Amino acid sequence: MKFIKNFFERTEPLVQKGAKYHWLNSVHDGFFTFLYTPKTTSKTGTHIHDYIDLKRTMSIVVLSVVPALLFGMYNVGVQHFKAIGELASTGFFDIFLFGLIKVLPIVIVSYGVGLGIEFVFAQLRGHEIQEGFLVSGMLIPLIMPVNTPLWMIAVATAFAVVLGKEVFGGTGMNIWNPALVARAFLFFAYPAQMSGDSVWIALKDTDKVVDGFSGATPMADAAAGHLNYSVADAFFGFIPGSIGETSTLAILIGAVLLIITGIGSWKIMVSTIAGGAVMGLILNAFAGSAGLSPEVATYFSMPFWHHLILGGFMFGAIFMATDPVSASQTEKGKWIYGFLIGILAIIIRVINPAFPEGMMLAILLMNTFAPLIDHYVVAGHVKRRTKRAKVSA
Incomplete structure (x- = not known):
């Protein structure tokens, strides 16, 4: 992978202040420092330096939610095939694949919208890209019902990043947890889509719809x-x-x-x-x-x-x-x-x-x-x- 590092080092002078592509400095720095340990240190103020930086911290948090993500994909398939009465006759791979197909687009939309906004704000402010959304981008999909429309995921993510974090100054300055801000936005803005029975289980496949099946959560049943x-x-x-x-x-x-x-x-x-x-x-x-x-x-x-x-x-x-x-x-x-x-x-x-x-x-x-x-x-x-x-x- 040395050629990737060489590419970033060769192109670094092109994005410095006054260079032809200076407006891409934040994006270039964000990807470079995500892949490789930063070679710079703090230039102003008093800071405590540790062996682990913010990107590495965020990476560990993302790694810690991987078990929940993988099981969540599998459980999406389990609930679907259970609802249509085919769980006993469906293999592990088919169950997991169904969940993967349902969950992966939600993760992609969350990261695509959130990181896109982060890049825009970094460029407008002329500072480095902040790494906080590496975690929020994963947590947002995990706290959503599987049948939440992708456009709602995109709107909620944009709301959380802009009004839940960036208006306060970005990563490290937000008052509320950004992922929960996204969930709260959808809960109060679209209550029918977020609290109805049909959002909790993927009931549809290519050729059938289950009528009269309640997909309410155990909490709703308990209530x-x-x-x-x-x-x-x-x-x-x-x-x-x-x-x-x-x-x-x-x-x-x-x-x-x-x-x-x-x-x-x-x-x-x-x-x-x-x-x-x-x-x-x-x-x-x-x-x-x-x-x-x-x-x-x-x-x-x-x-x-x-x-x-x-x-x-x-x-x-x-x-x-x-x-x-x-x-x-x-x-x-x-x-x-x-x-x-x-x-x-x-x-x-x-x-x-x-x-x-x-x-x-x-x-x-x-x-x-x-x-x-x-x-x-x-x-x-x-x-x-x-x-x-x-x-x-």
């Missing part, structure tokens, strides 16, 4: 008082749902990689799961209260561990809540931030019948309050140190 899926099905992921959110096992494999490499905060992961478990136990205690309808009582009585493996709870706890830009930065703040996400997610999904899945709203809400949490954590540290200083004086 209606029907627990139709076993703990094993939910844990391994053989249930309807967004592409990458169904398999808790695949998500936990990615979590191990994030924790080992130090990229993801284990404190946020653990505290989010703990918050969800605590809220689930509290609701269990009120399941027998008078005045609750049978459907609501069933939802209240759902074991807390079932809450953790259904819907987008685990995916959000591992890959969304741990976003280092929009999450709390202080060590104590991470515990508080994650715990409140877990609490709010279960409250929203159980108490509010309009939102059977609460993880998205819980994370976005706590993204908003993360700076406030850090402020009070830091203020508390300063206050305690001031008191100790006065006593010692």
Whole structure:
């Protein structure tokens, strides 16, 4: 692959300031530094230099979601052939191929639109291409229903990149997780297309359509008082749902990689799961209260561990809540931030019948309050140190 590096080095003078193709400098630099370790260092300000840069960090995160992506492709095929009654007679390759054909265009549209906008903003501002969308471009498809139209994916991605990140200054400056901004945009702008039964399972193939089949997610079924899926099905992921959110096992494999490499905060992961478990136990205690309808009582009585493996709870706890830009930065703040996400997610999904899945709203809400949490954590540290200083004086 040396000829690729030689090509970039030979063409580098052509894109420098004042050169013929200077307007392509950001694009050239973006591809060059993505493929090879940058040969430059920071020129201004004070920076901490590490053996791993932002591109390598983003690459590890993308690698960590690959198990969820691959299983999601397979599960798309499983749900389709199960719906049309042909699962038992269909081989593994055909099942996976069906899912690949359905999911790959969503990934391509997400990256194509998002990176295209990133390139445009980099050129307009005259700065290097920022790498944050390497992760967002993969997370956006994974949190979408498989039958979401491609034009909706494109519009949501553009909204997330422009209004969810670039207006705040780009990567590292955004308030909310960009992937969740895309999901929230579609959820509120196109509720019928995002919450209807038909979006969760690819029901159509070349020659048949299944009439009267409900493809509702387990969360929607649970909200209606029907627990139709076993703990094993939910844990391994053989249930309807967004592409990458169904398999808790695949998500936990990615979590191990994030924790080992130090990229993801284990404190946020653990505290989010703990918050969800605590809220689930509290609701269990009120399941027998008078005045609750049978459907609501069933939802209240759902074991807390079932809450953790259904819907987008685990995916959000591992890959969304741990976003280092929009999450709390202080060590104590991470515990508080994650715990409140877990609490709010279960409250929203159980108490509010309009939102059977609460993880998205819980994370976005706590993204908003993360700076406030850090402020009070830091203020508390300063206050305690001031008191100790006065006593010692």
